[in-house]
Amino acid sequence: MIEFDRSPNGYLELHVSGTVDIDDVDRAASWLGGVLSAGVSLSFYVDLAAVENIEADAIGAASKRFASLADGARFVERIALVVERRHARAFEPLTRSLPPRTTVRRFADDETASARRWLLEAAAVRRGALRAARESSVEGALCHSSRRAGCLAACVLAGQLAAPAPAAAEEAGAPWSLSLGAGALLAPLHLGDDELGLIGIPNLTLRYGERFSIEGLEGLSYRLVQGERLSGSVSLGYGAGRDEDGDSLLRLAGGTTRDLEGLGDIDGTAVVGGKLTYREGSLSANISLRRALGSHEGTVIDFGLGWSTMTMALGPPLIVSGGPRLTLADDAWTGAFFGIDAAQSAASGLAEHQAGAGLLSAGVGVSLVLPLSARTSLVGIGGYARLTGEAADSPLVRERGSVDQGTIGLIWSYRFGGESGQGAPPGAS
Numbered sequence: 433m434i435e436f437d438r439s440p441n442g443y444l445e446l447h448v449s450g451t452v453d454i455d456d457v458d459r460a461a462s463w464l465g466g467v468l469s470a471g472v473s474l475s476f477y478v479d480l481a482a483v484e485n486i487e488a489d490a491i492g493a494a495s496k497r498f499a500s501l502a503d504g505a506r507f508v509e510r511i512a513l514v515v516e517r518r519h520a521r522a523f524e525p526l527t528r529s530l531p532p533r534t535t536v537r538r539f540a541d542d543e544t545a546s547a548r549r550w551l552l553e554a555a556a557v558r559r560g561a562l563r564a565a566r567e568s569s570v571e572g573a574l575c576h577s578s579r580r581a582g583c584l585a586a587c588v589l590a591g592q593l594a595a596p597a598p599a600a601a602e603e604a605g606a607p608w609s610l611s612l613g614a615g616a617l618l619a620p621l622h623l624g625d626d627e628l629g630l631i632g633i634p635n636l637t638l639r640y641g642e643r644f645s646i647e648g649l650e651g652l653s654y655r656l657v658q659g660e661r662l663s664g665s666v667s668l669g670y671g672a673g674r675d676e677d678g679d680s681l682l683r684l685a686g687g688t689t690r691d692l693e694g695l696g697d698i699d700g701t702a703v704v705g706g707k708l709t710y711r712e713g714s715l716s717a718n719i720s721l722r723r724a725l726g727s728h729e730g731t732v733i734d735f736g737l738g739w740s741t742m743t744m745a746l747g748p749p750l751i752v753s754g755g756p757r758l759t760l761a762d763d764a765w766t767g768a769f770f771g772i773d774a775a776q777s778a779a780s781g782l783a784e785h786q787a788g789a790g791l792l793s794a795g796v797g798v799s800l801v802l803p804l805s806a807r808t809s810l811v812g813i814g815g816y817a818r819l820t821g822e823a824a825d826s827p828l829v830r831e832r833g834s835v836d837q838g839t840i841g842l843i844w845s846y847r848f849g850g851e852s853g854q855g856a857p858p859g860a861s
Contacts, residue, residue: 434447434452434456434460445477446479454493460494475509476508476512479544481515483516510550511534512548514543607640610637610639615635615843618839621678622678623769627686629685653665661712664709670703671701676695677693678690694781694782696779701727704722707720720736729768730765731762736756737757751801754796757797766788769787769823771786782832785826790822791820791821793820808847810842811845813840815838818835
């Protein structure tokens, strides 16, 4: 007899007992076919300790049925076999038909706790990758690099593309997590610049539970709405300004620019914001609003669509996300960064320009999240945005810059806190 169960810890369970016959094989193959057709990464806990006898024709039937499932088996990460030594050899033909990336490990009937812990390691990595994709994906990769390049983009991306913080941290009773790391970003040194510079990215994200977080320049964030599909948050952070010499404390390579000479410095300021995100399966839509409170008062609104998927082509789960984004800004924000008054015109040699409200940019972004373990991850991001409207018409962009803004970067992160899925699983001995 074969019984099926779905563990809350991220793997599927098969419990086999008594005599295994052809009917049991057919039931198991039908169930596995439905599970694997979903195309998601899985691990299996197969308990064969209570098997008393395996009919000879059942082994032959199993080999044929499971061979037909080989294509779907590419999504199987780990299989833990709890089996007595006398039955282990009978299952060897089945395990040999699995793809090389599927790891099968045999455990004795008194090693069930070890088997479950081994599966929890894979589940923690998978949860971490999925959560990182939801939190970074295109929302961070494009949103900030398209509206504000250079130092500001680097600092904000550091918060948005933090290391995976697996839900296991909360499940195991440790509600906080801290992500630290570093990376590099190739991006324009200021929004509208036609030259790229290599910028260092300090990575710092602190989370407490599912609602509170501190992420880079995004600052303090609190989730007001926490639903399965809809989520909403408010934030208080810092909006970086712009130095007249175009320099950045985080610049690693690439010369400074003289494009901004005569335009003066734009001081940084506090920023309040809010964000709503709706998810349906692998698709998401979001809208965010930020309001600068100090030196360059103004409001920026972002609209974004996202899509994400998981692939096992490289062995470990790789999360690929991407989608388009539109950014709008009011006249106060656009005027601060793209407007040129009479005094600035005289000092810079650029014609006067009164920038108004409207569509600031349109573009697309992509992110790749590769979990290296339950605590470490490697995140690659890329984005392209084209400045439009009043920003594109500014003499700063037309004469000294470019409407085409590209960003590419790589970030490594390590997460502290939580137990990485080490909570006691149900039924563990």
